[in-house]
Amino acid sequence: MSRPGRADGGSLDAETLAFLTRPGLTRLWTQARARLERNGLQPTGTLRLQHLDAPEREALSLLLARPVTGPTATIRLPDLDTRLRASAAGRGLAATLEELGPPLTDRRAVRDAAAAERARVWSTAETEAESTSLSSQPWVARWLEDLRRGGTLARQDPHTATTVVVQAIQTLAVLFPATVADPTSVSWGRGELATRATGSAHGLDDGTLLSRLVLRGIALAHDTEFPTDAPARRALWRTASVTPDEVSSTVLTHGLRPTGGTWQEAALRERADHHRETHLTLRELRTLRPTMPSGTRVHVCENPRVVEAAADAGRTAPLVCTSGSATTVVLTLLDALAEAGCTFAYHGDFDWPGIALANRVTRRYAAEPWRLRAPDYEYLATRAQLHGVPHLPLTGPPVEAAWDPELAPTMNALGIALHEEAALDLLLEDLG
Structure with a gap:
């Protein structure tokens, strides 16, 4: 060459x-x-x-x-x-x-450019904190340092990181203004606050990066732990005089007859007397503290069809429906009923998500299984076969039932998923 x-x-x-x-x-x-x-x-x-x-x-x-x-x-x-x-x-x-x-x-140049971009994110954040006077709050320097060291923003592209941290600073500046001695004297709806910061009413919804950053700031400002579940997040928002949406999510009930004298309890009794289901919001549950007869047994189901059938059949037993998920509003009602001295019996779908949900409810409330053991499953599966009901295959990873070690192996062996409606006639008998 x-x-x-x-x-x-x-x-x-x-x-x-x-x-x-x-x-x-x-x-x-x-x-x-x-x-x-x-x-x-x-x-x-x-x-x-x-x-x-x-x-x-x-x-x-x-x-x-x-x-x-x-x-x-x-x-x-x-x-x-x-x-x-x-x-x-x-x-x-x-x-x-x-x-x-x-x-x-040129990987060195790429690294240097990335480092410069990250530096610009924090420089912009510090400038924004100064311009909004948020930096005068004693917790803000630690908040920014925690964000920098935590890596959450570092995993975002620079434009997204800059946008979100600036929005978080502007939101916190609204909640903690330097010129107001008592920032809690001003109340905000979370959607209203989100619209002001992002242009979208959903900008501060649970799970968004912006909501996590703002909640970390509120937690530091109030010297409290960062919340790990939905009820704690709602409580933390309220400490900053921000009202989360408490009306769109509801829990479906039937037959609740509290004995107290409040108009809410009277309304529940009246609806129960007329065999009408009731949807309760978190907003209502914040002030509802039901007084129940001692030892009241509350049945808990997974599917709204059970509530509908119970109302149609004029059943009288108290019934609460999870609607397939133990959301905050569901747990808030069950917590209130447990505090009032109620006991619980739980039924749900015979599939793996249904068993997982049942585990959560039975463990939290020491609820008894309600026609939810291995013999109940075998009986319903056999009856479905005799009636020529098409099989719904059992899919997904198995889940052990905390209340019955034989249930998961039995379900695995037969491989049939059974929704709650398969046991509807039996459940209605129990609710009489």
């Missing part, structure tokens, strides 16, 4: 390209590419190729214009760069590698 390089500096000619792409040089180009990308695309340093085979020794000897005879070759990248410029390649190492493969990436 001793011919002079091409004067026009264009693409490599076919003969030169064929030589440079021979298998014996593959390892050299791979290691040289990695080194240049780490070195800011500069041909500096030394490569050491070990365990060379005969084709590699031959190719390296021709390329370097010196004999390579042993199993190891040490190659100085400045010498390789000079050799390539004087050869038929007619260009340095970096240009040659780009001819042979994809464009080189």
Whole structure:
């Protein structure tokens, strides 16, 4: 490879390209590419190729214009760069590698640019905190430092990170204004606050990055722990005089007859007397503290159809429906009933999500299983087969039933999923 390089500096000619792409040089180009990308695309340093085979020794000897005879070759990248410029390649190492493969990436420059972008995020955040006077709050410096060290924003692209942290600062500045002695004297709806910060009423919904950042600030401001569940998050919002949406989520009930004298309890009794179901919101449950007869047994089901059928059949037993998920509003009602001295019996779907939900309810409230044991499942599966009901296959990972170690193996063996409606007639008998 001793011919002079091409004067026009264009693409490599076919003969030169064929030589440079021979298998014996593959390892050299791979290691040289990695080194240049780490070195800011500069041909500096030394490569050491070990365990060379005969084709590699031959190719390296021709390329370097010196004999390579042993199993190891040490190659100085400045010498390789000079050799390539004087050869038929007619260009340095970096240009040659780009001819042979994809464009080189200056990883050092990429890292530096990323670090500069991250620095701009925090510089913007600090400037925004100063301009809104939020920085005058004693907890803000720690809040920003926690965000910086926590890595949550570092995993976002710089534009998103900057947007969210600025929105969080603006939101917290509204909640903790420097010129108001008692910030809790001003109340906000969470949707209203979110619209002001983001333009969307859902910008501070549970699970959003912005809501997590704002809640961390509120927690620090009130010197309390960061909330780990929905009820605790709602409580923390209220400490900052922010009212979460407490009317869109409801819990379905039937037959509740509290004995207290409040209008809410009277309304529940009246609806129960007329066999009408009742949807209770979190807003209502905040003030409802039902007084129940001692030892009242409350049945809890998973599917609204059970409530509907109980109302149609004029059943009288108290009934609460989870609607397939133990949400905050469901747990709030069950907590209030437990505090009033009620006991619970639980029934749900015979499928794995149904067993998981049943585990949660039975463990939290020491609820008795309600026609939810292995013999109940076997009976319903057999009855469905006798009646020619099409099988619904049991899918997903098995879940052990906390109340009956035989239930999961029995369900696994039969492989049939049974929704709560399969036991509807039996449940209605119990609710009489």
